[in-house]
Structures are given as structure tokens and as C-alpha cells.
Amino acid sequence: EAQVTQNPRYLITVTGKKLTVTCSQNMNHEYMSWYRQDPGLGLRQIYYSMNVEVTDKGDVPEGYKVSRKEKRNFPLILESPSPNQTSLYFCASAGGGRGTDTQYFGPGTRLTVL
Amino acid sequence: QQQVKQSPQSLIVQKGGISIINCAYENTAFDYFPWYQQFPGKGPALLIAIRPDVSEKKEGRFTISFNKSAKQFSLHIMDSQPGDSATYFCAASPSYNTDKLIFGTGTRLQVFP
Numbered sequence: 001e002a003q004v005t006q007n008p009r010y011l012i013t014v015t016g017k018k019l020t021v022t023c024s025q026n027m028n029h030e031y032m033s034w035y036r037q038d039p040g041l042g043l044r045q046i047y048y049s050m051n052v053e054v055t056d057k058g059d060v061p062e063g064y065k066v067s068r069k070e071k072r073n074f075p076l077i078l079e080s081p082s083p084n085q086t087s088l089y090f091c092a093s094a095g096g097g098r099g100t101d102t103q104y105f106g107p108g109t110r111l112t113v114l
Numbered sequence: 115q116q117q118v119k120q121s122p123q124s125l126i127v128q129k130g131g132i133s134i135i136n137c138a139y140e141n142t143a144f145d146y147f148p149w150y151q152q153f154p155g156k157g158p159a160l161l162i163a164i165r166p167d168v169s170e171k172k173e174g175r176f177t178i179s180f181n182k183s184a185k186q187f188s189l190h191i192m193d194s195q196p197g198d199s200a201t202y203f204c205a206a207s208p209s210y211n212t213d214k215l216i217f218g219t220g221t222r223l224q225v226f227p
Contacts, residue, residue, distance in 0.1 A: 105157030
């Protein structure tokens with residue numbers, strides 16, 4: 001089944017404890033992106049990647065890192081999480097290498113930072 | 115910062131009625147306008163999209179109306195059904211960076227029988 005998977009689905013952590021949220025897609029898509037969803041703010045793009053080893057900042061990149069060493073994987077790294085990073089995170093992928101191609105979203109990761 | 119303003123925040127419609135969600139943008143360089151549908155506990159999924167070379171696009175019960183001069187676009191759901199109950203997001207992408215997608219704040223639609 002073609003899909004985008006995220007792990008973990010739920011995570012509660014404490015301020016300053018480094019964490020990684022994994023994202024993997026099995027559709028051989030070139031484009032991948034991370035978003036955070038907050039009430040009243042909608043979805044905001046954190047980082048995106050047009051292909052392996054090519055990444056760029058979205059609208060809210062502060063406090064996050066990403067890497068794209070393999071086409072299928074695009075992990076989101078929070079090196080020193082803070083409570084304002086408590087949010088619902090979505091990974092997405094698109095086949096044509098651009099954000100304007102249909103983006104397929106993962107199921108989401110709900111992160112709470114205490 | 116580039117913005118896409120979406121309204122209303124929530125919408126209650128009776129079964130069979132028309133649901134209308136509106137979005138407005140500021141940046142005239144936006145040239146791709148998708149709508150995403152999100153059910154509770156799920157990720158968003160593309161519903162329908164339009165480019166500014168047309169003023170309307172229809173797919174089944176879903177229609178996007180686009181007004182380039184007013185910098186507005188809207189989603190119309192005809193014959194709304196309880197299964198349409200979801201959160202809807204409009205979005206826009208600038209022509210100079212097709213890798214960026216800027217979303218509206220979302221509209222929670224509830225369709226009652």
C-alpha cells in the first residue's frame with residue numbers, strides 16, 4: 001500500500017531532551033515536507049526537501065533540523081525541544097519533486113513538550 | 115509574511131445544503147490554489163486544486179471559484195452530506211517557489227442530517 005508513515009504517533013517529552021520523528025514514504029517520491037498544525041494557525045511548513053541532500057526552510061524552521069540522506073526517509077529532529085513546539089506534526093511527500101504536486105500526508109505525530 | 119486568510123472558522127450546514135468556504139490572499143505571485151480535506155485523526159488529503167487561468171473548476175459536488183482581480187477563491191460543496199464533515203484547508207503556492215505551500219487556518223465543517 002502506498003503510504004507515508006510517521007513514528008512515533010504520540011510522544012510526551014521534557015524540555016531539552018533531543019528527539020527525532022521519523023518519516024518514510026514508499027512511493028519513490030522526490031519531494032518531502034514537514035508541517036506543524038496548531039489550532040487557529042492551520043498548517044505551517046517547517047522544512048521541505050526537493051530531493052536527496054537538498055533541503056530548504058519553510059515558514060517556521062526555528063528549533064528544527066532535517067536531513068535527507070535517502071529518498072524515502074525525511075526525519076525531523078528537535079535538538080532541544082521547548083513547550084512552544086508542542087503541536088501536531090505531519091510529514092508529506094509528492095511525486096513530481098515540487099510542492100505543487102499532490103502532497104500525500106502521513107497520519108501525524110502528536111508531540112507534547114513539558 | 116505571505117498569508118492566506120480563510121473564513122469562516124467553523125460552519126454548520128444541514129444535509130443537502132450548500133457549504134461555502136472563502137479564502138483571500140495578498141501575494142499576486144500565487145498561482146496554484148489547492149484545497150485539502152482532513153478527517154479527525156487523519157492527515158490532510160488533496161480535494162481539488164485550481165490555477166488562475168480558469169475561474170472555476172468542478173469535481174463532482176465540489177467546485178472552486180476563483181476571482182483573480184479580488185484575490186479570492188472559494189470552495190463550494192453542493193448537496194452537503196454528513197460524510198463531508200471534516201476540516202478544510204485552502205492553500206496557495208507562489209510561482210517563484212513551487213516548493214512552498216502556504217495554508218489557511220482551516221474551516222471545520224459539520225453537516226447535520
